[in-house]
Amino acid sequence: MTEGARIRVVAGVISDGSRYLITQRRPTAVLPLLWEFPGGKVEAGETDQTALQREIAHRLNIRVEVGQLISFVSHPYERYTVDLSLYECSIVEGAPQEQGVHAFKWVTSAEFDRYPFTPADELSMNQLLGME
Numbered sequence: 501m502t503e504g505a506r507i508r509v510v511a512g513v514i515s516d517g518s519r520y521l522i523t524q525r526r527p528t529a530v531l532p533l534l535w536e537f538p539g540g541k542v543e544a545g546e547t548d549q550t551a552l553q554r555e556i557a558h559r560l561n562i563r564v565e566v567g568q569l570i571s572f573v574s575h576p577y578e579r580y581t582v583d584l585s586l587y588e589c590s591i592v593e594g595a596p597q598e599q600g601v602h603a604f605k606w607v608t609s610a611e612f613d614r615y616p617f618t619p620a621d622e623l624s625m626n627q628l629l630g631m632e
Contacts, residue, residue, distance in 0.1 A: 511539030
């Protein structure tokens with residue numbers, strides 16, 4: 501990754517009414533074992549919606565419907581900047597399974613501070629909480 505590179509990332513806020521689905525990054529990933537909203541990189545030629553559906557299916561083995569954009573944050577890391585778009589999502593098929601993640605949990609917004617989030621996701625989480 502070159503200095504100053506930008507990475508487009510999408511993530512989904514999946515709620516069961518009172519709790520949110522969060523995932524833990526694998527031990528071998530960049531930012532290992534930190535928590536985040538499920539999602540991943542947008543590949544060339546993909547829409548945000550297509551990328552989010554693909555990434556969530558890969559990581560949790562569920563199919564989601566992507567709703568409206570909730571927030572956008574841009575966070576600089578040492579070698580690149582992450583542009584993160586956070587979308588409302590709802591599960592339309594399946595139940596989450598630990599497939600491409602280390603773990604997942606359903607947590608209330610009051611429990612978010614118990615989990616160390618990636619910096620970009622923490623910014624998104626703060627925007628999300630400000631909207632509630």
